[in-house]
Amino acid sequence: MYIKNEYDKQYKKENYKQFKVYLKIQEKEELDNLLKEKNISSSEFIRLSINALKNNKIKKEEKDN
16 A cells, blocks of 8 residues: 555655754854845755866855964
8 A cells, every 4th residue: 555654754755865964053143044035955055066176166265373
């Protein structure tokens, strides 16, 4: 018998991994506001960030000592 919830759960388990990160409260609120302003989901943001990294469009800033 086909049970959609069980199928969906198994499909996600086989095809997806969760990306979990801890941010400071202020950073998370700022990110949420920016994503809302730009109408971008969290998943879309991660995918866009991956592509930007692949294309060398994101570089880590050097910290002054």
